[in-house]
Amino acid sequence: MAVLELKQVSKTFGSGNTEMTAVAPLDLAIDAGEFIILTGPSGSGKTTLLTMMGGLLTPTSGQVLLNGQDLGQMTEKQRSRVRFDQYGFILQSSNLIPFLTVAEQFELVDRLSKQNHDGYADQLLTALGVADEKTSLPAKLSGGQRQRVAIARALYNHPAVIFADEPTAALDSKRAFQVVQTLKSQAKEHNVAVIMVTHDDDLLAEADRVYTVVDGKIKE
Ligand SMILES: Nc1ncnc2c1ncn2[C@@H]1O[C@H](COP(=O)(O)OP(=O)(O)O)[C@@H](O)[C@H]1O
Ligand SMILES: [Mg+2]
Numbered sequence: 001m002a003v004l005e006l007k008q009v010s011k012t013f014g015s016g017n018t019e020m021t022a023v024a025p026l027d028l029a030i031d032a033g034e035f036i037i038l039t040g041p042s043g044s045g046k047t048t049l050l051t052m053m054g055g056l057l058t059p060t061s062g063q064v065l066l067n068g069q070d071l072g073q074m075t076e077k078q079r080s081r082v083r084f085d086q087y088g089f090i091l092q093s094s095n096l097i098p099f100l101t102v103a104e105q106f107e108l109v110d111r112l113s114k115q116n117h118d119g120y121a122d123q124l125l126t127a128l129g130v131a132d133e134k135t136s137l138p139a140k141l142s143g144g145q146r147q148r149v150a151i152a153r154a155l156y157n158h159p160a161v162i163f164a165d166e167p168t169a170a171l172d173s174k175r176a177f178q179v180v181q182t183l184k185s186q187a188k189e190h191n192v193a194v195i196m197v198t199h200d201d202d203l204l205a206e207a208d209r210v211y212t213v214v215d216g217k218i219k220e
Pocket of ligand 1: 040041042
């Protein structure tokens, strides 16, 4: 069974004269551990699509199913639980909390989830080559280091799916490639599906499947 399934999902913004279709109705099924890339021109609907899959934006029509459960049938509280427990997010400028050190980013997750992922943060930070930065604040890290910490953070809650929206946009091409390879190998190791938006053609070869989004329509 697919970990994430979209059935005729669409998004329209505005109404009347100003109505525009950001995402035309589409079907998509993603299996556990798959590495998917979404590419396409700016304004084509990639972020809108990712945000709907991530349960942060309600589709105009259709269903988003996570392990067969319809996100649209859940309460906002349940959806937020799904985002916290089953999803990981990596954004363009990393989503680290600016006033917490690297180690504290992970301690916060432990506190919020009332769990102690014994030693797992160290393990991930070591695998990602940023274990020496545990006491650093995000602002002290390089762009590549910040994104690698963000990847570790996204993997930390053992998510089913990681959503990454142009995670390498701020990096040079060599760093971008390293960061994506690390994200991919960690995700494969932990059987996490990844859906990554990127403009960078050099990265497409890393994906199991590539989808191009043009004017809100998707094709493989
Ligand atoms: N909240 C919104 N309200 C109105 N229009 C939006 C909103 N979000 C995105 N759009 C429009 O939807 C289209 C797709 O945007 P987006 O998904 O951000 O594209 P991409 O990520 O591919 O650059 C764009 O024309 C954008 O202006
Ligand atoms: Mg975008």
